[in-house]
Amino acid sequence: MRIPPLYRRPAWQRFFAGMAIGGAISWCIFLYIYGVWQEENTELLRKQQQEIVDLNNEKKIWQEEYKEMNKRNIEQLTVQKINIKILNAEKYKLDSLSVLETEDSVRDDIDMMLAKDLETVYKSKDLLKKIIENKPIKINDKRYKLKVNELVIFTNLTIQLEIQFE
Structure with missing residues (x-):
């Protein structure tokens, strides 16, 4: 081929x-x-x-x-600090140490509110008032009771108190 x-x-x-x-x-x-x-x-x-x-x-x-x-x-939505102030301590001529001890005593009583959310604290505001108002305070051999004047609930729980004779 x-x-x-x-x-x-x-x-x-x-x-x-x-x-x-x-x-x-x-x-x-x-x-x-x-x-x-x-x-x-x-x-x-x-x-x-x-x-x-x-x-x-x-x-x-x-x-x-x-x-x-x-x-x-x-x-921001929890209680970070508790501020307590007694307004009329001068009326009863109380020394600042007694006032400070009373404020610390009240702060110790309501310490459970630290780090709680604001809603829980708001719901238990009546309980807070009763805890504070039902506790008798003894200063210089005299008995006093506390009355909640103002209660502000925010990240700082602010309570203004008035002291009265029992």
Whole structure:
């Protein structure tokens, strides 16, 4: 079997040469288009990865800030401190040590309200008043009783008292 002598005909030679050149050109065009496409996708992936990193960092910052705000809100919604003030101690000529001891005694009696939420303290305000008013105080061999003049319930529980003879 023999190969036909097509190499002698210029039309066939041009056809095969055109096929070879066309194949090479189409291969170059394919590589160029595929390279450009890969480059665009690579750049898009880089941008998206950077955006993901930025968003994760931002999310962490927001989460930390959210946790910090929750801690502050929890602190703000509980009783942090109890302030007690006796208003009319001068009327009975009581020394400041006796007044301070009386205030500390009352503070010790209602210490259970520390770190309680404001709603619980508000619901038990009548109990607080009864605890304070029903306790007799003995100062300089005289018996006194306390009367709640003002009760302010917030993060600082403020109680203003008046002292009276029993």
